[in-house]
Amino acid sequence: MPEAPRKSYYDVLGVSPDAGDKDIKDAYRRAARAAHPDLGGSAAGFHDVAIAYETLSDPQRRERYDAEIGRVRPAPAASGAAAARNGTPEARASARTRVEDDDAAKAPPNYLPPFSPSAPPAVPLILAGRQVHGSPRQPGMFGRLSSAVRSRVDGELRTSALLERALLPTYPAARLVNGLAFDDRERTSAGHVLLAGYRMAVIDSFTAPPGNFSWDGRSLRFQGRTVDLQLPRSVRAVQELFPDLNVAGWVVIHGAPDNPFAPVIDVPPGFDRSSPAVVQVVNAGTAVRTIRAFLSSGPAPNAVQLPVLARLLASAGS
Incomplete structure (x- = not known):
């Protein structure tokens, strides 16, 4: 039996890809209540809702995610990690983990x-x-x-x-x-x-x-x-x-x-x-x-x- 396609983050929250910030936040609160393990949901579903909101509520992460699922075409990049992001989703994720995440963790605090x-x-x-x-x-x-x-x-x-x-x-x-x-x-x-x-x-x-x-x-x-x-x-x-x-x-x-x-x-x-x-x-x-x-x-x-x-x-x- 073929495996069901994985839901997009928009599907997880129940919003359209054109949803605004307020719509995403309101949808997150509804989805979090529905997925809560104490209210009949599951731990994995509850975590998926949190990941979806975390991604879609941040403009830069949302833009990258849209590029990965094919909603927009990533802008050409010159070299390095940006070039990797324009390749396969796996290459983009690897580049973020090895370069961007590590650099961001070492950056000075932004209050x-x-x-x-x-x-x-x-x-x-x-x-x-x-x-x-x-x-x-x-x-x-x-x-x-x-x-x-x-x-x-x-x-x-x-x-x-x-x-x-x-x-x-x-x-x-x-x-x-x-x-x-x-x-x-x-x-x-x-x-x-x-x-x-x-x-x-x-x-x-x-x-x-x-x-x-x-x-x-x-x-x-x-x-x-x-x-x-x-x-x-x-x-x-x-x-x-x-x-x-x-x-x-x-x-x-x-x-x-x-x-x-x-x-x-x-x-x-x-x-x-x-x-x-x-x-x-x-x-x-x-x-x-x-x-x-x-x-x-x-x-x-x-x-x-x-x-x-x-x-x-x-x-x-x-």
Whole structure:
């Protein structure tokens, strides 16, 4: 049986290719509600809606996307990455990943929206210029007696140190906010949030004893036992709090301190690691690469969204 053609981003949102910015934004809100996993949708469908909106709401990305699907003919380009973009869609995507995304991630921060003496920024610039905010969550006296709580605390400390050492120095616009608790969402919290441009990575962490994990995109298991993950629920709630951003989640599992690629996380045969997913489960050796790729491939990846940062800092108590 022939495979059904993949929907265009316009079809995903239910708008015409000539839709204006307001029509796209309104359609995104309707589509996000319809695709929400808690309302009968699916995680993959919810993520597709976010990707479609992220692409069509940015003029440059929309123009490139229109060229890829044949709506317009790309203008001739002289050389380099621009020449690659005028070739096959695969060549254009490769050029963006290797050249444009990497360069954008290294670019100086661009604070948005623009501000002036008569319209001051939502966050004082001395604070907005810092890359790290807040501290990893700390347990109370009785929490320290729980091995599960100690595992989470140790994991969050190791993840925070990893991101500060291996990601932030090469991504000036990225902002790491630790220890968030959103008061307007019952029981919604996150060990860390990384913000860059119009994308947000929500991250939880824990340490684990020796042994392999298995992850099929829905269920995480360790030595035959199911591991309860709060993160998928948190990611969906954070996406609702920040509907104009593309929100995805990472669970970072730390094993032996001297081996970032422990523990091994097995996946079933045929599992597509590159497919869109609301949550990825990774070890420390994979975390920085995958999170950075997600953030840097979004629109305006060197932007610092000051109103969004202000809300995050309020939730972190900074």
